[in-house]
Amino acid sequence: MDDKEEKHSKEENAMSRRYFLEIVGGGAVLTAAVGSAVVIGQYLSPNVLREPALRFKAGLIENFSADSITLDKEQKVFIVRGKEGYFYAMSAVCTHLGCIANWKPEDGVVACPCHGSKFNKEGNVVDGPAPRSLPRFSVTLDEQGQLVVDKSVIVGEDVILKV
Amino acid sequence: MKNALDRIVRSQVWRSIFRHGLPDSNRSRAETVFYNFFLHLHPTKVRKRSIKFTYTWGLGGMSFGLFIVLVVTGALLMLYYRPSVPQAYWDMKDLQFVVSSGTFLRNMHRWAAHAMVALVFLHMLRVFYTGSYKPPKEFNWVIGVVLFVVTILLSYTGYLLPWDQLSFWGISVGTNMIHAMPFGVGDKIAFLLLGGNIVGENALVRFYVLHCFVIPVVAIVLMAIHFWRVRKDGGV
Amino acid sequence: MKRSRIAFALSSVVFLVVLAISPVKDMLLEWKGYQKDYNRLIQDLPQRVAPAEIGIRQIWVPKLDRVDRCVTCHLGMKEKALAGAKEPFGAHPRIDHDVEEFGCTICHEGQGPATTYKESIGKVAFWEHPMLPREYIEAACGKCHKEKTVTHAPVLSAGRKLIEEANCIGCHKIAGYQRQWVPTLNGIGSKVNRAWLYAWLKDPKAYFPKTKMANFHFTDAEADIMADFLMGFTSFSDSASLDPLPAEAAAPTEAAKTALEELGSTRISEARCISCHSINGKGGSIATDLGKVASKTSQQWLYNYIKSPKRFQPKVLMPRFRFSDKDLAGVVTYMKTEYTDYDLAEPPKHTPDPQYYEKGLALFKKYNCRGCHELEGVGNTGEVGPELTFVGSKKLYEIDFGQSGIEESLPSYLFTKMTKPRVFSSVAKMPDFGFSPEEARAVAVALLGNTNERIPEEMQVRPKQASTYDPQGEFGKLVNDLACFGCHTMEGRGRLVATDLTQEASAAKRDWIENYFKVPYSLRPILTERMPNFRLSDPEIKVLTDYMSKVFLTDTLAHDLSVTEASAAKGKLLYEERYGCKGCHQIEGKGGYVGPPLDKVASRLQSGWIFHWLKDPQALRPESIEPNNKLSDQEAEALTAYLLTLK
Known part of the structure; x- marks a missing residue:
């Protein structure tokens, strides 16, 4: 009789000891599981990268003649110098699927060998499956007369470096 | 001579390994299969129709056989391959020019990979045309489709490992597609997959681990369930 | 049932706590604390300084195969506003090399990949390159720069000069140094x-x-x-x-x-x-x-x-x-x-040791006198010291500190060795050069720069090739006899106590040179050294000046110009009013005496030399202290015209 009453009263109590222990234990396990997932996610995301710097020296301004396009292969950037002598830096990565597009002087276009996208000197798409024009990066001049390109800063088409 | 063989066959060592002699009755034949680790997946009895070769064309079994070939050739190739830049490319060249049977193993691995994709696809067609996906076998079909994707992923991750131009650009294009997923999700997934912003050393190592360990483990687990389901549902 | 539930709850909680230790430690990393301190520090500055993003920062230098994470905590390196701030946030002093291109540890040593303070200093087990103490920093310049004199590295240059002059090469093999002349012991x-x-x-x-x-x-x-x-x-x-x-x-x-x-x-x-x-x-x-x-x-x-x-x-x-x-x-x-020492005491009576020859020879060999002094009749090599070409890479475990009690590091070992050579071992033979602490430090710095570290070809700075100039014939004999190279340089050879003579015929007039050999009057009174009067005969002087006037010429230095009254007057104005030449030069007794008097300069110097000298003195004589006033061609010509009137 007594046992049955005890059991009965325990089941009526909202936070029975059994329930509490189950919550604590299960909660701890759940927290540990979620925490492990977070920690594994942190583990998988690298904290340091050995990649070429996004901000780099492209060369002295004297090395670029007027009305020229020079490709920096390692950084995948075009340094463009207009007829009047101003500079801008344009990405050489085709906006379609990421191949390096090359400047073809005989056709006057930047052409991608993978799927036939073509861009004009300003970076706008003139042909092919590319969805967007080639983005432009910020280009500044440092104290020694070197061009400094920063690929982490995208600038508009109207931004040029006057020297 | 016969005496010596007799002595061996009657020894305790032999009898502890080979518990039954060669079967001579149906019962002993059934026991031989049932109590053997390698053979126990096979039922002791099968339906007559499933013996007909043209019913399944053995496609599923062949796919699994090719998987075994890929694991074995792959494990052997691992002995001469280092997943870092630029060693990967030169090791691949070494396998081709210097290692005994290197070309054979590499080619076998490549052919088996292509064949496995083809056969897995044909197996899927066969299952569809023989209606073997109907209830209660729907879930097994789903597992099968997932296994198909796993097979493709194995091919894709393995493609990067020679670290030549085909590898690099192939993976560049594929990961650029991932980048195209909206709301920044694509960028984050691509970052984790490549271990960075570019297809470089980190990407090679991650693809190597995926190709040699993670995806094969997933494949093995799913295959085990897949075969188990087939058996439990009464065979092909 | 109950017990197992308690066990479940308890073990789950314990498991969670134990599992949480590592992630919590990750949140409390040392460098995160420094970065947060930095962000707090810059808020109090009047200047606007961009706060740092919390995260590990590194400089990766693939050509040197190094990765340096110092910049994770040293966040103020490039901020002028933080000059003199408390470390690790102080700005880096101005240096000749771009930090982004070179990294940090190539100069400072230490453990670049580390992200804790103690490990980054590198004075830990199994890291063989602890940070160089500040006073030895120029040793790192010596790893790539192998010239004798390295710009902006005075301690290193002084040390290399000392090593050459002390003739360390007499006992120690060391690449890149010339044996010095030492008197022979013959006779x-x-x-x-x-x-x-x-x-x-x-x-x-x-x-x-x-x-x-x-x-x-x-x-x-x-x-x-x-x-x-x-x-x-x-x-x-x-x-x-x-x-x-x-x-x-x-x-x-x-x-x-x-x-x-x-x-x-x-x-x-x-x-x-x-x-x-x-x-x-x-x-x-x-x-x-x-x-x-x-x-x-x-x-x-x-x-x-x-x-x-x-x-x-x-x-x-x-x-x-x-x-x-x-x-x-x-x-x-x-x-x-x-020139006699009248205070010299009488030497005490002395009877020679009966085996003085054998014992003397043994001592001669033991201390390798032969390393510096030639002596016929005695064998060629004595016992030598260790090779010093790569001493900067000597490992700690290779050094025996003996009972010296000094700090156990390579810089302190080398420094102590220079001041107390025999302190490390009772059988040490190195003599005492009497270096002052500054000199000892300079030598230690120069030696520390002698490493076997692999430096990429394009980053090495090689010393200039030794001159192969060897004058022949009568001129060569006279040059040898008169030891001109003892005070003059010619074609890259010699010692520069006086002037370089490679362009002398473009500089001075032949008559003047001939007279100067006869009467080497003092051209610059404030200098200690003077050209001796060798009492040369006229034929000898002719040999010398013939050669000089034909060989020690530089055609591009010729510059004929016509002297007009107008141009000379203009030049006089520039001399007296514009450029303050009187401060260092005298004309008719008026002016300073830092430079030579210009009274008869037209009889002494060629017009072309005067012109080019005024345009850029250091291009002709790098050691000159004459200021470069950046004269235009017209100004230089005017001044030259004026000076050419001073015969």
């Missing part, structure tokens, strides 16, 4: 007296404070044996022998002696011996002190030596003065009177 027994030799061996600097010879700390007995041993070598090189003193040196009367002394004194002033030799500490420091030379050697030896130095010291850079026997008699008489 030493016929040159010096034993008392002097004993005193010299005991303490060289007591006789000649600026000597390069180190102190071997011989015991009295050892010095006795060495002196006896060396006094046995009485034959000079190439079987030269001493001529007897000339008859003119005999001075029977006091008056005769005084006359000789006066003659000698005059000749010594004309010969400007003091330009190279110090006399009781005053004068040049290229050659030995003469203040007590008459107590060292005999008048006969002095007579023979001055008459023909290379006979008794082959390859010595002392010129052969064309003295007559009478001149020489005067000189040696004067020297005997004036």
Whole structure:
């Protein structure tokens, strides 16, 4: 009789000891599981990268003649110098699927060998499956007369470096 | 001579390994299969129709056989391959020019990979045309489709490992597609997959681990369930 | 059931806590604390400084195969506003190399990949390159820069100069250094007296404070044996022998002696011996002190030596003065009177050790005297010290610190070795060079730069190739005889005490050069060194000036211009009013005397030289202190025109 009453009263109590222990234990396990997932996610995301710097020296301004396009292969950037002598830096990565597009002087276009996208000197798409024009990066001049390109800063088409 | 063989066959060592002699009755034949680790997946009895070769064309079994070939050739190739830049490319060249049977193993691995994709696809067609996906076998079909994707992923991750131009650009294009997923999700997934912003050393190592360990483990687990389901549902 | 539920709850919580230890430690990393401190610090600054994103930062230098994470905590490196801020946030002082291109540890050493303070310093187990203490930082320059003099690295340059001058190469193999000339010991027994030799061996600097010879700390007995041993070598090189003193040196009367002394004194002033030799500490420091030379050697030896130095010291850079026997008699008489040490004590009675030769030879070999001094009749190599070409890469476990009690690091070892060479071992043989602490530190810095670290080809700075200029013929013989290279450089060879002569014919007029050989008057009064009067004959002078006028020319330095009254007047105005030339130059006694007087400059210098000199003095003579006033061509021509009127 007594046992049955005890059991009965325990089941009526909202936070029975059994329930509490189950919550604590299960909660701890759940927290540990979620925490492990977070920690594994942190583990998988690298904290340091050995990649070429996004901000780099492209060369002295004297090395670029007027009305020229020079490709920096390692950084995948075009340094463009207009007829009047101003500079801008344009990405050489085709906006379609990421191949390096090359400047073809005989056709006057930047052409991608993978799927036939073509861009004009300003970076706008003139042909092919590319969805967007080639983005432009910020280009500044440092104290020694070197061009400094920063690929982490995208600038508009109207931004040029006057020297 | 016969005496010596007799002595061996009657020894305790032999009898502890080979518990039954060669079967001579149906019962002993059934026991031989049932109590053997390698053979126990096979039922002791099968339906007559499933013996007909043209019913399944053995496609599923062949796919699994090719998987075994890929694991074995792959494990052997691992002995001469280092997943870092630029060693990967030169090791691949070494396998081709210097290692005994290197070309054979590499080619076998490549052919088996292509064949496995083809056969897995044909197996899927066969299952569809023989209606073997109907209830209660729907879930097994789903597992099968997932296994198909796993097979493709194995091919894709393995493609990067020679670290030549085909590898690099192939993976560049594929990961650029991932980048195209909206709301920044694509960028984050691509970052984790490549271990960075570019297809470089980190990407090679991650693809190597995926190709040699993670995806094969997933494949093995799913295959085990897949075969188990087939058996439990009464065979092909 | 109940118990297992309690066990479940308890173990789950314990499991969670234990699992949480690592992630929590990750949140409390040392560098995160520094970065947060930095962001708090910059908020209090008046200038606007961008806050740092929390995360590990690194400089990856693939060509040096290094990755440096110092910048994770050293966040203020490039911020001018943080100059002098508390470390680790202070701005980096201005340096010649781009930090992004070179990283940090190539100069500072230390453990670049580390992200905790203690590990980054690198004074931990198994990291073999702890950070260089600040005073040794220039050693890192020496890893890539192998020139003798490295711009902006004065300590390193001083150390390399000291290593060359001290002739460390005599005992230690060390790449990139030239053996210095050291007097031969052939005939030493016929040159010096034993008392002097004993005193010299005991303490060289007591006789000649600026000597390069180190102190071997011989015991009295050892010095006795060495002196006896060396006094046995009485034959000079190439079987030269001493001529007897000339008859003119005999001075029977006091008056005769005084006359000789006066003659000698005059000749010594004309010969400007003091330009190279110090006399009781005053004068040049290229050659030995003469203040007590008459107590060292005999008048006969002095007579023979001055008459023909290379006979008794082959390859010595002392010129052969064309003295007559009478001149020489005067000189040696004067020297005997004036250059004697009258306070020298009488040496005690001494009986030589019966085995002085064997013991002396053993000591000679033990201390490798042969490493510096040539001595015929004695074998070639003695015992040498360790090679120093890569001493900067010496591992700690290779060093025996003995009982010295110093800090156990390579820089402190090298520094201590320079000041107390024998402190590390009772059997050490390295002598004491008497380096001051600054000198010892400079040498240690230079040695620390001698590493075997692999530096990419394009980053190495090689020293200039040694000059192969070797003048031949009559000119070559005279140059050798007069030891011009002792004070002048020509075509990259020689020592620069006076001027470089490679372009001399484009600089000076031939007449002036000829006259100058005859009467080398003082062109720059404030300098100690003066050109000696060698008493050359006219044919000899002709040989010299013929060669110079044909070879020591640079055609591009010619610049003819016409001198008009107008241009000369304009130039005079520029001289007197615009450029303040009077501050350093005199004309007719008015002006400063830092530079040479310009009274007869048109008779001395070529017009082209004057023009180009005014345009860029340092292009012609890099050591000159004449200011470069960035004159236009017209201004330079005007000034040249004016100066050309000063004949």
